[in-house]
Amino acid sequence: MAILLDGRALARTIAQGLAPRVAALPRAPGLAVVLVGSDPASVVYVRLKARAAEGLGLHHRQVDLPERASEAEVLATVDALNADPSVDGILVQLPLPTQVRREAVLDRVDPSKDVDGFHPENTGRLTQGRPRFVPCTPRGILALLDHHDVPLSGRRAVVVGRSPIVGRPVAALLDQRNATVTVCHTRTADLEAEVRRAEILVVAVGRPDAVPGAWVPPGAAVVDAGTNRLPDGRLVGDIAPHPALEAVGWITPTPGGVGPMTIAMLMANTVESAELRLAAR
Ligand code: NAP
Secondary structure (H helix, E strand, O other): OEEEEEEEEEHHHHHHHHHHHOOOOOOEEEEEEEEEEEHHHHHHHHHHHHHHHHHHHHOEEEEEEOOOOOOOHHHHHHHHHHHOOOOOOOEOOOOOOOOOOOOHHHHHOOOHOOOOOOHHHHHHHHOOOHHHOOOOHHHHHHHHHHOOOOOOOOOEEEOOOOOOOOOHHHHHHHOOOOEEEEEEEOOOOOOHHHHOOOOOEEEOOOOOOEEEEEOOOOOOOOEOOOOEEOOOOOEEOOEEEOOHHHHHHHHOOOOHHHHHHHHHHHHHHHHHHHHOOOOHO
16 A cells, blocks of 8 residues: 655644744744736635745735736836845746746846745756755655655656756756656657656656556655646646556655645745845844
8 A cells, every 4th residue: 555645744744843943033034926917726826825824924925916917017026026125035926927938037036035946046056956945846745755764865766747847856856866867758759668667756747647557666656746627626636547556655645745745845945045034134
């Protein structure tokens, strides 16, 4: 029977560990979330982040901009948050409307407030193995694996998906922990063969049946980062259900696996940012 990589439970433990650190600071850590437009999934994510921040006693601020906001308006908002000393973390909710270039906005966030870890300076630091802010979903995935003592060193890790948000940073983190990492994507010649040899499998594609469960080898540690809303309203991952999944060693549930860990790590990054900023005063 597979061990459940329970993200909800670990997220609660992480929040309990952060609470005394928040209480020890001379002021509440400040998290600012910029939401452009009203993409329904983004609205839900932003609400979950606000709830977590408030539950932890952070100072949470949300800036709502209209769907038609210009890139200049979004950049001006980021500039104002960069300059605001009460803000320790800035998160620009993705995706952005098409008239706003994602890179232009993410590059504008002060790297010392970039709690999402998407600024090129933070990406570069992560790649060099001396991270400042590790992107929240990859950091959460590693925390889940570590909490359950999943062996990483020397293991064959297969990461399906190579986005800068999940796949690439997860691959870098697993590599730094001495796993032997294969990154798969749309041009991978034989995805089934790659998945079948995984001892650690991380899937972040964004399609409900991207990886058939029948491919997943027994004993593997399986992390499904996919978040797909089906027409009937159910939330499912990227790995299609199959009895073979009962024989894996560890597996994330969906929902309740990677999602809560992403939010917990956003809180951790924001508290760490506040600690660093307040210590530097
Ligand atoms: P993304 O930017 O769209 O990247 C998807 C990646 O999957 C790309 O690298 C793409 O390859 C690859 N891919 C697509 N179809 C494939 C296929 N048939 N075979 C192999 N690889 C394929 O997505 P993302 O932002 O990384 O998100 C991925 C999933 O994770 C989504 O479901 C998203 O909602 C979820 N997610 C969850 C959380 C959370 O907190 N739970 C956070 C972030 C993301 P190419 O590079 O070749 O195009």
